[in-house]
Amino acid sequence: MKIAIASDHGGFELKKEIIRFLEQKDIQYKDFGTFSTDSVDYPDVAIPCAEAVARGEFTRGIIICGTGIGVCIAANKVKGIRAALCHDTFSARMSRMHNDANVLTMGGRVIGPGLATAIVEEWLKGDFEGGRHKRRIDKISHYENNEQ
Secondary structure (H helix, E strand, O other): OOOEEEEHHHHHHHHHHHHHHHOOOEEEEEEEEOOOOOOOOOHHHHHHHHHHOOOOOOOEEEEOOOOOOOHHHHOOOOOOOOEEEOHHHHHHHHHHHHHHHHHEEEEEOOOOHHHHHHHHHHHHHHOOOHHHHHHHHHHHHHHHHOOO
């Protein structure tokens, strides 16, 4: 598994914690920035990270900003991305099982590192169930590809 990871300044500290977790689990990753707490515009990190996932260069992506909302909106503008904002382990698990989310977003000003690590762990181990859920994902993909 290869993970694309990014944050703006509001998610920078939490991203460092998630990177430590990935390293402990020996999970490959690439950091798309930012690399400090200096202010940046979240689309400038979220979109390149999501594009790399959409191109298939990475299995999944994790993007963090202050609330997780802005990066979720930006990532979901990238064709092929199903970004889910999760601040609890149940939502993380369901985002994989039912929605086949390929990008996880979180808020560095909303949750602490312990919960964030648990969310990432749950999300990474989650598998898509397919079945009736695949039919729903396919409807989104058809719309996205102008195949209504």
